[in-house]
Amino acid sequence: MDSGQTLRETLHQSITFEDGLALDCGRLLPSLTVAYRSYGTLNADRSNAILICHALTLDQYVAETHPLTGKPGWWDTVVGAGKPIDTDRFFVICANVLGGCMGTSGPSSPHSERPHEPWGTDFPAITIQDMVRAQKRLIEHFGIARLFAVIGGSMGGMQVLAWAALYPQMVFAAVPVAAAAYHSAQNIAFHEIGRQAIAADPFFYAGRYWAEGVTPQRGLAVARMTAHITYLSEAALTRKFGRRLQNASDLTVLGDRFEVESYLEHQGSSFVRRFDANSYLTITRAMDLFDLAAEHEGDLANAFGGSKTRFLLVSFSSDWLFPTAQSRAIARALNSVAANVSFVEIMSDKGHDAFLLDEPDFHRTLSGFLAGCAEHARLL
């Protein structure tokens, strides 16, 4: 299954905008490349496009075998022929986010002034809104004036909210799943653990590891492990592992013993093969900076005033990273400006990760919402 390719060798479908992208930090990214995948067919009036926004460590390989890991697409259960996001009906696009490492401009792409070197930590600090602006370039390139829907979970949900706030006229329907309108102090703290672990790795070389031909694998693995705990509920961790010992007789201090430890280590070590450490720093920082209300005089409702977009908010009951209360706050803000909003809390004990897993109630809700919106959009 595994292609044996390394992160740097892998080629991605992409398009480059030579005029670059003006960023929130005030800098201009001199040239913007957006890597993407698409599924299904764009109809004649270009009205059936769904943009999927991916989460922190995912990428554009939504519904096909991943070129590096050989694993199925991360939303294979949701996107495909006859599935909730039906590729027989919709033209589905997913772009690697700005700052990512799967082909879109990011810390591992060539530096604008020293093209034989990657940007590394010289890559500008970016925001969720910058990611959305990069996606908008791609959408315009396809000649799409209005997206039928923008859908995404976790950081993808943040992008959905930013799309709806920045370009309401381009978004007919918006589905932020397991999302939040800002990153909480606890969320920032967990990210900071990961960043400190990466910075503490002797192979980090202040972000210039690429020049040394190494990667800060152990630090990045610790970052991934930390994040992974926050993606699972206590119940999911317990169900998966409980307190099962691997080698109950081997009572030593440094050896592996609990199954949960080996699992985390596996999560960490498989991750470092497919992710760039500087991308991790850049993207986590973008999430931390996200605070939609703060950009609208402290009132989230102001972000959506007059919006005609149809919203479906989905949360999962055991998600403690982006808990239901966060989605409810968004629903309240939308209600206060009389927006069209549905809000569903799915009962699940799988934690934040539930949006990626087999959750029939979520999938049925999504199918139903899209069917209703398609009727309203006269998308036959």
Add this chain to the structure above:
Amino acid sequence: MDSGQTLRETLHQSITFEDGLALDCGRLLPSLTVAYRSYGTLNADRSNAILICHALTLDQYVAETHPLTGKPGWWDTVVGAGKPIDTDRFFVICANVLGGCMGTSGPSSPHSERPHEPWGTDFPAITIQDMVRAQKRLIEHFGIARLFAVIGGSMGGMQVLAWAALYPQMVFAAVPVAAAAYHSAQNIAFHEIGRQAIAADPFFYAGRYWAEGVTPQRGLAVARMTAHITYLSEAALTRKFGRRLQNASDLTVLGDRFEVESYLEHQGSSFVRRFDANSYLTITRAMDLFDLAAEHEGDLANAFGGSKTRFLLVSFSSDWLFPTAQSRAIARALNSVAANVSFVEIMSDKGHDAFLLDEPDFHRTLSGFLAGCAEHARLL
């Protein structure tokens, strides 16, 4: 305030038992040193002793200036003349736990066969019960047949439970605070993040950092930061920091920006001065292994059958590390064997850390319980 002393230079009051200690792992620790502090006066019939069991990263300096940090004792608000644990009335003892680094035998004490070297990672794997057995030696040394009370929070609460299970006749009253009868999969996972971060530090040298004259400071700091997040509630983190930026204009990827980050970094870096990395590995492992029910045919009630000890269980409503449900499960087990048990959930939004903070309801509950027990014990 700061003494300027290093961890290794600091001297502690201690007693050594040359016959050593038989451990759960089957090994004999050839010589056992227990460092301790005491407050108040032991009465003539030696019936007024209270043993305080400390948490993971605390030590025996309960109610006096810490010799290394110059800070007040960690339970200064609870222990002292006229305070809930009244040193005018009780003889209060606290011992550094087995495996610790403040004078009790642990990875940084001299190796039994190579006394010019510390044990390091050769120090045996220990359990919470081993810690209790070491404390029992100290209590017997004082000629105390029965402790009036054993009190402790977090890992200290685990020790209280182990005391009550192992030596019920020696414990008149037991107060496990913010405790649990086992370490959950999530708890183990958070510890494992810390251990991986320590192991990933280039200055760890597979635990032989002492031979190189260095310490794995950055890894240990990441471990401390991770643990620290679990000690605070989301509300406490938000109240302390919210999303306040330190330098809002400085939009770079690697620079500090959120106050919560600087705070965590401070927590991490001040910790490494007073704590040994191998101790951290040893003690977190002991916590992970703790599962009182598993040692009693899977039924926690069996641990306490026939117990005459008077229990006060205390939990805090916003503690997500050792949540109320864990204390309630202990209360249920005690009730099922008709033990004498009170259980109080204190409403607090300070998270697990609440047991160390100014919580008047908790302090009043503790005072009242001890007063009642003193009456029953005819301690006048």
